[in-house]
Amino acid sequence: MLAERVVACRNQHGEGIFWDPAEGLVRWTDIEGRALWAYDPADDVSAMMPMRDRVCCFAPRRQGGLIVAYADRVALFDPESGSEELIHRFEPENPDTRLNDGRTDRAGRFVLGGMNEVTGKPDSSVISIGPDLSVRTLIEGVSCANSTCFSPDGATMYFTDTPDREILAFDYDAEGGNLSNRRVHADFTSEPGLPDGSCVDAEGGVWNAEWEGRRVVRIAPDGEIDAIIEVPVWKPTCCAFGGPDLDTLFITTSRLMSDEDVLRKEPDSGGLFAVKPGIHGVMDAPFNG
Numbered sequence: 001m002l003a004e005r006v007v008a009c010r011n012q013h014g015e016g017i018f019w020d021p022a023e024g025l026v027r028w029t030d031i032e033g034r035a036l037w038a039y040d041p042a043d044d045v046s047a048m049m050p051m052r053d054r055v056c057c058f059a060p061r062r063q064g065g066l067i068v069a070y071a072d073r074v075a076l077f078d079p080e081s082g083s084e085e086l087i088h089r090f091e092p093e094n095p096d097t098r099l100n101d102g103r104t105d106r107a108g109r110f111v112l113g114g115m116n117e118v119t120g121k122p123d124s125s126v127i128s129i130g131p132d133l134s135v136r137t138l139i140e141g142v143s144c145a146n147s148t149c150f151s152p153d154g155a156t157m158y159f160t161d162t163p164d165r166e167i168l169a170f171d172y173d174a175e176g177g178n179l180s181n182r183r184v185h186a187d188f189t190s191e192p193g194l195p196d197g198s199c200v201d202a203e204g205g206v207w208n209a210e211w212e213g214r215r216v217v218r219i220a221p222d223g224e225i226d227a228i229i230e231v232p233v234w235k236p237t238c239c240a241f242g243g244p245d246l247d248t249l250f251i252t253t254s255r256l257m258s259d260e261d262v263l264r265k266e267p268d269s270g271g272l273f274a275v276k277p278g279i280h281g282v283m284d285a286p287f288n289g
Contacts, residue, residue: 014252016057019242106154108288113145197238241281
């Protein structure tokens with residue numbers, strides 16, 4: 001299967017994509033372009049909102065507005081007024097780390113992790129923000145958090161520290177938001193790219209965008225890759241099911257660290273791509289705080 005470009009947005013670094021059912025929009029961030037994007041597949045119209053800081057991932061709130069993970073902090077954000085309420089400063093003692101990837105769990109917590117964008121050291125973490133806005137650390141010793149997503153029943157959390165080239169699975173206590181039984185779910189050592197952002201489908205498969213791999217793969221519940229979506233650009237970054245029936249897989253991509261020769265050959269780099277893979281996704285819960 002081949003994904004097709006649907007928005008020629010040329011993001012510097014598209015990421016953090018999700019489907020917003022209340023608005024009927026695909027939403028994502030251009031981290032390095034400091035902008036939030038939205039696409040209406042029904043009308044084939046896209047829009048961009050400039051942001052004053054880098055937004056690494058975000059999610060809609062049940063009571064309206066967004067929870068936004070900037071590089072150095074998490075805040076509640078009102079897109080109408082531009083006002084924000086600070087929740088948490090992320091690793092202020094370490095200027096080399098920033099937030100990167102995150103999604104809500106089935107109970108509406110926001111689970112997100114960081115990366116060391118200067119040295120690549122494993123000195124960042126994964127945190128969870130509850131509906132009461134309390135913050136807990138779930139995983140330590142992380143160099144580049146990615147692939148955070150949850151099984152349809154919410155009992156398993158998937159995660160990768162990208163340089164390790166493997167996707168992990170944890171037993172996840174949906175009531176308390178606790179992790180246990182860490183194990184390798186999928187080995188990417190033979191894959192052409194590195195594991196980046198993920199989502200799940202209704203049958204329990206994990207769809208992962210392979211950074212510098214030109215593709216998105218489906219990891220079956222048994223940990224084997226059983227489907228491949230070819231993406232006609234070098235750097236897919238994240239994916240999410242969207243559309244009224246959750247039957248379209250939308251894929252963000254990046255132009256980051258691509259030289260002029262690559263961009264000349266692949267002018268659609270940084271665009272939003274889509275494909276109908278013949279399976280339905282699972283709706284992400286809004287942030288419950």
